[in-house]
Amino acid sequence: xxxxxxxxxxxxxxxxxxxxxxxxxxxxxxxxxxxxxxxxxxxxxxxxxxxxxxxxxxxxxxxxxxxxxxxxxxxxxxxxxxxxxxxxxxxxxxxxxxxxxxxxxxxxxxxxxxxxx
Numbered sequence: 001x002x003x004x005x006x007x008x009x010x011x012x013x014x015x016x017x018x019x020x021x022x023x024x025x026x027x028x029x030x031x032x033x034x035x036x037x038x039x040x041x042x043x044x045x046x047x048x049x050x051x052x053x054x055x056x057x058x059x060x061x062x063x064x065x066x067x068x069x070x071x072x073x074x075x076x077x078x079x080x081x082x083x084x085x086x087x088x089x090x091x092x093x094x095x096x097x098x099x100x101x102x103x104x105x106x107x108x109x110x111x112x113x114x115x116x117x
Contacts, residue, residue, distance in 0.1 A: 005111055006104075010037040013103035020099055023092030025085075032084045040078045048074045071097035 011033045018024050026036055051070050052059070059066045072093035079087040087093050 002111075006108070007034070007037060007041065009104050009107040009111075010041055010100070012107065013037075013100040014040070016103050017096040017099040021092055021096045023088035024096045027084050027086065036078065036082055036085045039082050040075065043078050043081070044071070044074045047077065068094060068097050068101065071101060075100075 014026060014033055014037050018026050026032055028035075048070060051073070052067065055066060055070060059070075072090060075093045075097055076087050076090070079085040079093075087096070
């Protein structure tokens, strides 16, 4: 159940990012948002984890802000591997990664407070 909620939260975060950030578009409807969120989650789980481990010193030096750069890179990689997601530049990807992180964090907080365990 938690995995489905995280997937739905990421889908909603992608919708928010494409609505607020110029230069980020998802070409399609609801199913396309689900596909892009799934692909981003898989890329972030496999490659993002490795890159975050390798860039740990930079993350420490920047007090965690470098994580947004890594997430932007994972977003650009998702756009490269998916024909449904278009990212025009690094700054668009960086602002979109900030919004995606913010929305998923807020929704995760609501989910944790809503579950009894």
